[in-house]
Amino acid sequence: MGYRSKIRSQLIFTVTAASQGNLEELKEIHYAVAKRQLELRSNHLESKFPKIKTSHDSKETDLEKCRQLYLKEIESKESLRNELNKTKETLAETNTELLLQKQQSRSSLSTFNPKPGDNL
Structure with missing residues (x-):
C-alpha cells in the first residue's frame, strides 16, 4: 500500500469516526430536547390541575345544591x-252536607206549609 492509499484510508476512517460521533451526539441532543419538551408539557399540565380541580369542586357543589333544591321541590x-x-275531600263532604240539609229543609217545609186551599 502506498502513502497516498494510507492517507486516504486514514482520512476515510477519521471521517467515518467523526460521522459516528456526530450521529451519537445528535441522538443525545435529540433525546435531551424530547425529554425537556416532555418535562415542560408535564409541568404545564400540572400547573393547570389546581384550577381544573377547583372548577370541578365548584361544579360538584353547585350540582349538590341543585339536587337538594330538587328534593325540596318534590317534597313541596x-x-x-x-x-x-x-x-277536595272536605269540599266534597261539605257539598254532601249542604245537599242533605237542602233536602231536609225542603221536606220539612213541605210538611209545615200546607198547600193553599187545604186550610178548610
Whole structure:
C-alpha cells in the first residue's frame, strides 16, 4: 500500500469516526430536547390541575345544591298535592252536607206549609 492509499484510508476512517460521533451526539441532543419538551408539557399540565380541580369542586357543589333544591321541590309538590286532596275531600263532604240539609229543609217545609186551599 502506498502513502497516498494510507492517507486516504486514514482520512476515510477519521471521517467515518467523526460521522459516528456526530450521529451519537445528535441522538443525545435529540433525546435531551424530547425529554425537556416532555418535562415542560408535564409541568404545564400540572400547573393547570389546581384550577381544573377547583372548577370541578365548584361544579360538584353547585350540582349538590341543585339536587337538594330538587328534593325540596318534590317534597313541596307532594305536600301541596296532599293538601289539595284533603281540601277536595272536605269540599266534597261539605257539598254532601249542604245537599242533605237542602233536602231536609225542603221536606220539612213541605210538611209545615200546607198547600193553599187545604186550610178548610
